[in-house]
Amino acid sequence: MIIEIGHYAMVLLLATAIVQSLLPLAGTMRKDPALMAVAPSAAVAGFLLTAFAFAILTFAYVTSDFSVVNVWENSHSMKPLIYKISGVWGNHEGSMMLWLLILTFFSALVAAFGGNLPERLRANVLAVQGWITTAFALFILLTSNPFLRLDPAPGEGQDLNPVLQDVGLAIHPPLLYLGYVGFSVCFSFAIAALIDGRIDAAWARWVRPWALMAWSFLTAGIAMGSYWAYYELGWGGWWFWDPVENASFMPWLAGTALLHSALVMEKREALKIWTVLLSILTFSLSLLGTFLVRSGVLTSVHAFATDPTRGVFILTILVVFIGGALSLFAFRAPTLKAGGLFAPISREGALVFNNLILTTAAATVLTGTLYPLVLEALTGEKISVGAPFFNLTFGLLMLPLLLAVPFGPLLAWKRGDLLAAGQRLFAATGVGLVLAAIAQWSHGGGPVLAYFGLALGFYMLAGAVTDLALRAGIGKVSAGVARRRLFGLPGSAFGTALAHFGLGVTLIGIVAVTAFETEHVVEMKPGATVEAGGYTLTFDGMRQGRGANFTEERGHFTVARAGASKGEVWSSKRLYTARRMPTTEAGIRTFGFSQLYVSLGDAMSDGGIVVRVWWKPMILCIWLGALIMMTGGFVSLCDRRLRIGAPQGARRARPVAGLEAAE
Amino acid sequence: MTRKQKRLAVIGGGVGFLLAAVLLVMFAFSQSIAYFYVPGDLKKTEVPPGTRIRLGGLVEAGSLERGAGSTVTFVVTDTIGTVPVTYTGILPDLFREGQGVVAEGAFVAGSPVFVADTVLAKHDETYMPKDVADRLKAQGVELGGKETIR
Numbered sequence: 001m002i003i004e005i006g007h008y009a010m011v012l013l014l015a016t017a018i019v020q021s022l023l024p025l026a027g028t029m030r031k032d033p034a035l036m037a038v039a040p041s042a043a044v045a046g047f048l049l050t051a052f053a054f055a056i057l058t059f060a061y062v063t064s065d066f067s068v069v070n071v072w073e074n075s076h077s078m079k080p081l082i083y084k085i086s087g088v089w090g091n092h093e094g095s096m097m098l099w100l101l102i103l104t105f106f107s108a109l110v111a112a113f114g115g116n117l118p119e120r121l122r123a124n125v126l127a128v129q130g131w132i133t134t135a136f137a138l139f140i141l142l143t144s145n146p147f148l149r150l151d152p153a154p155g156e157g158q159d160l161n162p163v164l165q166d167v168g169l170a171i172h173p174p175l176l177y178l179g180y181v182g183f184s185v186c187f188s189f190a191i192a193a194l195i196d197g198r199i200d201a202a203w204a205r206w207v208r209p210w211a212l213m214a215w216s217f218l219t220a221g222i223a224m225g226s227y228w229a230y231y232e233l234g235w236g237g238w239w240f241w242d243p244v245e246n247a248s249f250m251p252w253l254a255g256t257a258l259l260h261s262a263l264v265m266e267k268r269e270a271l272k273i274w275t276v277l278l279s280i281l282t283f284s285l286s287l288l289g290t291f292l293v294r295s296g297v298l299t300s301v302h303a304f305a306t307d308p309t310r311g312v313f314i315l316t317i318l319v320v321f322i323g324g325a326l327s328l329f330a331f332r333a334p335t336l337k338a339g340g341l342f343a344p345i346s347r348e349g350a351l352v353f354n355n356l357i358l359t360t361a362a363a364t365v366l367t368g369t370l371y372p373l374v375l376e377a378l379t380g381e382k383i384s385v386g387a388p389f390f391n392l393t394f395g396l397l398m399l400p401l402l403l404a405v406p407f408g409p410l411l412a413w414k415r416g417d418l419l420a421a422g423q424r425l426f427a428a429t430g431v432g433l434v435l436a437a438i439a440q441w442s443h444g445g446g447p448v449l450a451y452f453g454l455a456l457g458f459y460m461l462a463g464a465v466t467d468l469a470l471r472a473g474i475g476k477v478s479a480g481v482a483r484r485r486l487f488g489l490p491g492s493a494f495g496t497a498l499a500h501f502g503l504g505v506t507l508i509g510i511v512a513v514t515a516f517e518t519e520h521v522v523e524m525k526p527g528a529t530v531e532a533g534g535y536t537l538t539f540d541g542m543r544q545g546r547g548a549n550f551t552e553e554r555g556h557f558t559v560a561r562a563g564a565s566k567g568e569v570w571s572s573k574r575l576y577t578a579r580r581m582p583t584t585e586a587g588i589r590t591f592g593f594s595q596l597y598v599s600l601g602d603a604m605s606d607g608g609i610v611v612r613v614w615w616k617p618m619i620l621c622i623w624l625g626a627l628i629m630m631t632g633g634f635v636s637l638c639d640r641r642l643r644i645g646a647p648q649g650a651r652r653a654r655p656v657a658g659l660e661a662a663e
Numbered sequence: 664m665t666r667k668q669k670r671l672a673v674i675g676g677g678v679g680f681l682l683a684a685v686l687l688v689m690f691a692f693s694q695s696i697a698y699f700y701v702p703g704d705l706k707k708t709e710v711p712p713g714t715r716i717r718l719g720g721l722v723e724a725g726s727l728e729r730g731a732g733s734t735v736t737f738v739v740t741d742t743i744g745t746v747p748v749t750y751t752g753i754l755p756d757l758f759r760e761g762q763g764v765v766a767e768g769a770f771v772a773g774s775p776v777f778v779a780d781t782v783l784a785k786h787d788e789t790y791m792p793k794d795v796a797d798r799l800k801a802q803g804v805e806l807g808g809k810e811t812i813r
Binding site: 234344349356357360363364367368371381383384385389393396397521573582583584599600601602604605610 | 672673677680681688691694695696697729733753754756757767798
């Protein structure tokens with residue numbers, strides 16, 4: 001009975017979403033405030049209905065109600081509670097429910113915090129959100145319904161794919177979707193502005209917080225996914241340029257470009273048309289990602305099941321939304337007035353440079369991801385485009401951008417001075433080179449190029465600090481004044497510096513791991529040792545273990561450095577009883593930012609076992625940098641000038657400016 | 664510079680950058696694309712030694728042999744042709760004789776043995792690498808029950 005109530009809530013949601021799609025739009029056309037006012041209520045109701053349906057599905061998982069097909073296919077009564085809950089979205093249907101939940105959540109947020117938006121804009125934005133909600137609610141109800149029943153109900157479920165039975169599943173998809181789907185708000189703002197045919201700097205000010213929020217979550221989601229793949233798959237890699245990874249990385253690149261171009265639009269009213277286009281493209285890439293992952297055109301751990309009707313349905317959504325949005329854009333864009341002028345060497349110029357490179361890089365990743373699919377569809381020929389392609393193209397394209405990152409914030413708006421900025425970065429360049437030289441001296445060996453990579457990373461760190469120091473006037477004014485100025489800096493200044501600093505940290509991690517990691521594949525018998533990264537690993541032997549729903553063979557190792565014990569590490573091969581599926585659990589021991597990574601292979605007939613040991617220098621920097629970037633995004637979001645409710649305060653202080661903004 | 668010249672310089676720079684990116688992509692494609700073959704294809708077409716390819720098929724039953732250290736050899740078959748493969752490293756958890764596999768690597772000059780640097784098996788018990796399943800089905804090989812893609 002309760003399951004049917006959840007099912008019914010989904011049907012009600014569909015009805016609500018249709019109302020939300022049509023009435024507000026009719027309202028803006030007939031200038032009827034009553035119709036426009038339907039939008040926020042419908043959005044909040046839609047969110048509550050989705051949350052209710054989602055809660056019921058979760059309830060079915062927690063109580064192991066195997067009369068529900070979806071629960072039977074993906075759960076097991078012996079599964080630990082946390083995986084019963086996270087398992088809700090560890091399958092196709094549930095994952096689409098999470099998608100919808102987050103979509104309606106953002107609609108409700110716009111409704112709740114959009115009080116300062118012009119009425120027409122808010123009504124239009126929520127109507128567009130309503131279209132997306134309608135499309136995906138239909139998708140779930142028609143092709144991916146998680147509330148279908150089984151009769152008779154089986155006594156036991158088929159269990160969740162063991163690879164997904166990890167705390168990573170509880171964190172990675174929600175974060176990723178908060179980012180992915182968060183960009184729908186930017187998309188809706190763009191479409192709403194195009195429908196009205198009016199757009200100004202205030203629009204950018206309203207869009208930027210949403211872009212920032214989505215971007216911060218997406219950054220964290222991608223980083224979390226990367227770390228999860230790293231420790232769970234047992235292959236020791238942290239990024240595989242897998243199409244599914246690319247699917248989340250492309251919206252990130254486009255979203256990063258959007259953040260920066262919205263800045264130009266907000267401050268200088270320039271790049272209006274481009275910013276609108278980027279808003280559309282970013283969410284289009286999110287939709288494309290959903291299609292790639294959910295349609296089953298790719299085989300991967302993310303493609304839970306393949307069903308052609310689903311692929312066709314999502315493809316239709318994709319074509320209608322992207323095609324429709326781009327057509328509307330082509331139709332309306334010429335009527336938008338172009339904004340202010342600027343010299344090529346200026347803050348605006350630097351941000352255009354940033355956009356040029358980020359969008360080109362996104363296009364490159366898109367080409368590499370889609371080319372095999374298109375080629376197979378057209379000629380039937382099967383090819384694979386792997387890491388070498390992406391490393392070469394993406395790596396080379398990003399290089400000039402990384403060099404330019406510290407320059408951007410130092411250039412003035414409208415007309416900047418490249419030479420002066422270069423002089424200010426003199427110290428940062430010096431710091432980068434000296435630190436890289438120290439690394440070379442203390443570590444020695446390795447490719448020369450790697451040290452230039454490290455120098456670039458340190459230069460970016462120093463550049464971010466330089467930016468803050470210059471703004472505070474450190475060295476020019478007395479220490480007390482500088483301190484007061486530093487703390488008085490707007491949140492966005494700290495946000496920028498943090499995000500750029502984080503990028504440098506990530507770069508250092510990537511360079512260090514790529515250039516200096518060592519890998520040893522050896523056959524070991526108890527008592528045997530292997531050296532990695534200056535540490536000695538001694539194999540102590542295998543032990544048996546068992547968990548709630550698996551049995552395992554654990555290999556125990558003792559770690560020592562120069563004779564002194566540094567603790568233990570163990571790695572295991574598990575067999576999940578319900579699916580008879582083996583997995584490898586890597587053993588990881590962290591030293592500072594570096595890690596020892598141990599993975600077990602096959603047992604040999606003579607009692608030995610194949611062991612794969614990696615030394616991963618500075619690898620934690622990769623994800624730490626991403627977390628710093630995310631923090632930068634949130635700090636920027638806290639900037640008073642950006643806070644969504646802020647214009648009210650500003651209106652009271654400066655009535656004239658406030659009226660303009662509200663117009 | 665006049666305003667017009669400035670604008671031309673900016674547009675020229677942008678277009679130049681895009682052009683460079685396109686050339687780079689084309690170059691990278693020519694360097695790093697790996698074509699997919701099943702053993703039967705290799706009877707018809709010659710793959711030059713050193714060219715990276717992906718070789719897919721079933722691991723022939725009884726063909727898996729462990730050599731010194733972590734080197735293994737096995738035979739990939741599609742029932743029409745067979746190719747011996749050698750690989751140094753740890754095989755994936757779901758690698759089994761008689762089941763689907765994709766090996767990435769190249770042939771070495773003067774030897775029929777395929778040297779793989781990456782071996783991929785199924786992601787879970789119900790899947791077979793999609794490329795392999797498609798090709799084997801096209802060749803009429805019975806995959807039977809749960810082993811086929813759903």
